[in-house]
Amino acid sequence: MNALLVAIYAVFGIAALLTLYRIVKGPSILDRAVASDVLLTEVLCVLGAEMAINQHTRTLPVLLVIAGVGVFGSISIARFVARRDGDRR
Amino acid sequence: MTRLLEVSETAAPASEPWIDVVVLVLILLGAALCLTAAIGLLRFRDVPTRLHAATKPQVLGLILISLAIALSLRSWPVVAFLVPVVLIQLATAPLSAHMVGRQAYRNGTIDRSTLYADELDDSRSTPPAAGG
Numbered sequence: 001m002n003a004l005l006v007a008i009y010a011v012f013g014i015a016a017l018l019t020l021y022r023i024v025k026g027p028s029i030l031d032r033a034v035a036s037d038v039l040l041t042e043v044l045c046v047l048g049a050e051m052a053i054n055q056h057t058r059t060l061p062v063l064l065v066i067a068g069v070g071v072f073g074s075i076s077i078a079r080f081v082a083r084r085d086g087d088r089r
Numbered sequence: 090m091t092r093l094l095e096v097s098e099t100a101a102p103a104s105e106p107w108i109d110v111v112v113l114v115l116i117l118l119g120a121a122l123c124l125t126a127a128i129g130l131l132r133f134r135d136v137p138t139r140l141h142a143a144t145k146p147q148v149l150g151l152i153l154i155s156l157a158i159a160l161s162l163r164s165w166p167v168v169a170f171l172v173p174v175v176l177i178q179l180a181t182a183p184l185s186a187h188m189v190g191r192q193a194y195r196n197g198t199i200d201r202s203t204l205y206a207d208e209l210d211d212s213r214s215t216p217p218a219a220g221g
Contacts, residue, residue: 004113004117007117008116011123014127015123015126015127016127018127018130018131019130021131022127022130027198028136028193028198030136030193031136034136037185038127038130038147041123041147041178042123042126042147044178045119045120045151045154049116049157051162052112052154052157052160052161052162060170060171061170063170063174064174067173067178071181071182071184074188075188078185078189078191079192081192081196
């Protein structure tokens with residue numbers, strides 16, 4: 001039981017670190033938008049996992065709000081990014 | 090909201106140990122899918138291939154974790170909260186992926202040498218209202 005908990009924490013942490021690396025490193029702004037979307041969904045997963053492990057329901061509205069609002073970030077970035085920010089077309 | 094808390098926390102106990110193990114295994118699978126998405130973001134080459142890694146495993150991981158929450162708390166109001174979360178995620182993940190992919194095609198952050206077929210190439214080379 002305890003080993004499973006440690007494995008869950010380690011896997012979530014490694015996934016967040018890899019996504020953060022892509023946000024920092026990403027060559028174009030669209031890569032960063034995709035990676036931040038992934039990071040937001042991972043925050044959603046971490047909140048849900050913590051709620052299931054500790055058996056409380058306090059973060060359920062946060063889950064709903066993040067799921068509803070999180071899409072606007074990458075859509076607005078994709079909408080208003082410059083038409084060409086690379087050097088080739 | 091307080092009523093939701095009361096209902097769920099009175100319905101939560103009387104837990105058998107094997108259900109807790111199932112919950113933890115489901116959470117571990119969801120976390121592994123998050124890790125898969127992160128590895129795909131790290132290893133893939135350009136924006137459309139990274140969109141593959143970004144959208145699909147994330148939604149499946151969220152569904153698994155929602156199943157884990159429902160199994161852990163075992164009350165219908167919690168399920169009534171989780172179903173819209175999953176449905177919203179299923180509806181908005183293709184939406185944002187479509188917008189980002191279209192913009193990636195337009196501003197050239199796509200690796201054209203790796204495309205087998207480019208169905209938008211005709212409409213890009215002929216100007217609109219050119220008769221073809």
